[in-house]
Amino acid sequence: EVQLVESGGGLVQPGGSLRLSCVASGFSFTYWMSWVRQAPGKGLEWVANIKQDESEKYYVDSVAGRFTISRDNAKKSVFLQMNSLRVEDTAVYYCARAGDYGHYFDSWGQGTLVTVSS
Amino acid sequence: DIQMTQSPSSLSASVGDRITITCRASQDIANYLAWFQQEPGKAPKLLIYDASTLQSGVPSRFSGRRSGTDFTLTISSLQPEDVATYYCQNYYSALGFTFGPGTKVDIK
Numbered sequence: 001e002v003q004l005v006e007s008g009g010g011l012v013q014p015g016g017s018l019r020l021s022c023v024a025s026g027f028s029f030t031y032w033m034s035w036v037r038q039a040p041g042k043g044l045e046w047v048a049n050i051k052q053d054e055s056e057k058y059y060v061d062s063v064a065g066r067f068t069i070s071r072d073n074a075k076k077s078v079f080l081q082m083n084s085l086r087v088e089d090t091a092v093y094y095c096a097r098a099g100d101y102g103h104y105f106d107s108w109g110q111g112t113l114v115t116v117s118s
Numbered sequence: 119d120i121q122m123t124q125s126p127s128s129l130s131a132s133v134g135d136r137i138t139i140t141c142r143a144s145q146d147i148a149n150y151l152a153w154f155q156q157e158p159g160k161a162p163k164l165l166i167y168d169a170s171t172l173q174s175g176v177p178s179r180f181s182g183r184r185s186g187t188d189f190t191l192t193i194s195s196l197q198p199e200d201v202a203t204y205y206c207q208n209y210y211s212a213l214g215f216t217f218g219p220g221t222k223v224d225i226k
Contacts, residue, residue: 032212036162044154044162044205046215058213094161102168103209104152108161 002026002107004095009112012085016116020080022095022109029076032098034105035069037091037114047093049103050078063089085116120144120208124218132226135196139221141206143187150210153182153191155202156220162205166191193223201225 008020020035034049048059048069057069068081078095092113096105121144131137141151149169154162164173166182169189179194193200206218 034215043220044156044207044217046207046217049212049215051212056212060214099164099167102150103212103215104164104167104207105154105162106164106167106173108163110161 002097004097004107004109006093006095006109006112009093009114011115011117013118014085014087014116016085017081017083018085018114020082020093020095020112020114022078024076024078024095024097027097027107029073032103033069033071033078034096034098034103035078035080036094036096036105036108037089038094038111039088039091042091045091048080049098082114085114087116090114090116119214120147120210120216122206122208122216122218124206124221126221127219128222128224130224130226131196133196133198137193137196137223139191139204139223141189141191141218143189143208143210146187147208147210149184150208151182151184151189152207152209153180154205154207155200156205157202165204196223196225198225 003025035047050069066084071078092111094111095109097107099106151169153166156162169184170182203220203222
């Protein structure tokens, strides 16, 4: 069974940093992986993705230069380092796996809540 | 950036009704369109990818179609367990993906 388990969320002050982790199990860790977020009561927003060999990484404009996605294939994990956090980064952050045939998201974690507030 | 719009933003229908949700892309995205269902407090669940391919395990009452830059998700016979918010997603380019704003579906 495919499983994605996120951790690392919490309360942080504006300007602070946080590192999210996602551990995968139940499949070969050879897929593109993404982070998708959802602000309270709002829709879904793709944040970043990373290729299997880390040779390609992409970000939504609103986090480029502040967030960094990375992965450790030996530990079947993907990470999101979030710096210079803003109030508007408050959201549930989901880890998601790309599908076999394209960049749709066929498996999701349960999400971890990041709250940026003073 | 490719923009996605959805209509309606919400709908209320009776059990057994046929409902259709529309998603429109701001430019040609070929068939690179997925549909997700999100129940309150849960992670999204993939229903359809490549505009019309049903994900394994998804009931056959769900279907998807493409006409140019317009995409539709149809539920042929609405069930109580279908109460959720539905999102479309374009994945035309690995450089970035966009979701529609969502359609909230509930039962009359």
